[in-house]
Amino acid sequence: MSTHDRRTHLKALLALGGTLFLSGCDRLSRSNWFPPILKSADRLNDAVQHALTPRKAMAREYSPEDIAPGFRANGSTNPKTPAYLELVSDNFGSYRLQVGGLVQSPVNLSLADIRALPSRTQITRHDCVEGWSAIGQWKGARLSALLEKVQPLPSARFLVFHCADRWGSAQTPYYESIDMEDAYHEQTLLAYELNNAPLPVANGAPLRLRVERQLGYKMAKYIMAIELVERFDHIGDGNGGFWEDRGYAWYAGI
Numbered sequence: 001m002s003t004h005d006r007r008t009h010l011k012a013l014l015a016l017g018g019t020l021f022l023s024g025c026d027r028l029s030r031s032n033w034f035p036p037i038l039k040s041a042d043r044l045n046d047a048v049q050h051a052l053t054p055r056k057a058m059a060r061e062y063s064p065e066d067i068a069p070g071f072r073a074n075g076s077t078n079p080k081t082p083a084y085l086e087l088v089s090d091n092f093g094s095y096r097l098q099v100g101g102l103v104q105s106p107v108n109l110s111l112a113d114i115r116a117l118p119s120r121t122q123i124t125r126h127d128c129v130e131g132w133s134a135i136g137q138w139k140g141a142r143l144s145a146l147l148e149k150v151q152p153l154p155s156a157r158f159l160v161f162h163c164a165d166r167w168g169s170a171q172t173p174y175y176e177s178i179d180m181e182d183a184y185h186e187q188t189l190l191a192y193e194l195n196n197a198p199l200p201v202a203n204g205a206p207l208r209l210r211v212e213r214q215l216g217y218k219m220a221k222y223i224m225a226i227e228l229v230e231r232f233d234h235i236g237d238g239n240g241g242f243w244e245d246r247g248y249a250w251y252a253g254i
């Protein structure tokens with residue numbers, strides 16, 4: 001598509017989106033169309049990106065021959081906090097994933113519990129905003145299966161992932177968030193295996209998010225807790241993630 005065609009196409013889609021929004025208001029929750037916190041131009045771009053790429057579409061999957069020989073690690077590669085080192089020392093036997101916030105039934109799951117949830121295996125390409133990509137095979141629990149277990153309340157709009165690693169001298173916690181649409185996507189996983197082996201520490205052991213329609217920084221590693229929230233302006237600096245608090249887009253669609 002030429003730039004001109006793309007613009008025309010986009011305008012048509014936005015007009016259509018507007019009409020659907022007005023007429024579909026009662027049927028669809030508002031968040032299906034716009035993130036509820038429309039506080040910057042970024043949010044408008046998110047809506048535009050939604051219009052251009054249907055969010056339910058599947059990310060491309062690859063074949064075993066495409067798998068990169070060594071999957072690169074980036075960002076934190078070992079949280080090294082006393083609590084995390086203790087988990088590593090007993091091979092994550094005492095690890096518990098806390099899931100709470102706006103849910104009917106909060107849970108506390110061991111890795112065995114998580115492995116017992118319906119799973120999915122997929123070979124996908126990871127794209128980092130810093131300009132590298134790597135293809136890997138991920139196995140993990142479907143996030144939708146976990147949501148069925150905890151029963152989100154109607155007010156829940158986002159999932160916030162709280163991670164074990166801390167950044168810089170201020171020891172700022174890494175965190176990320178996604179909306180319900182991405183959370184229920186078929187390829188969205190809580191991954192515990194990379195290339196047929198337990199997830200290495202460098203890649204986020206024991207559990208990391210795969211949200212395949214977005215860039216690498218959304219894929220929280222070292223997940224310790226998942227909090228369902230209606231808004232995230234009280235968490236960190238209020239932009240929905242560690243890198244978002246440093247200027248990156250909240251919706252990092254690819």
Ligand SMILES: Nc1nc2c(c(=O)[nH]1)N[C@H]1C(S)=C(S)[C@@H](COP(=O)(O)O)O[C@H]1N2
Binds near residue numbers: 174
């Ligand atoms: N907890 C945590 N998650 C994180 C990061 C991090 O530093 N800490 N880095 C992000 C970035 S920028 C990328 S590209 C991927 C890297 O995943 P990998 O180490 O498996 O390559 O993890 C993302 N998730």
Ligand SMILES: [Mo]
Binds near residue numbers: 074128216
């Ligand atoms: Mo990244």
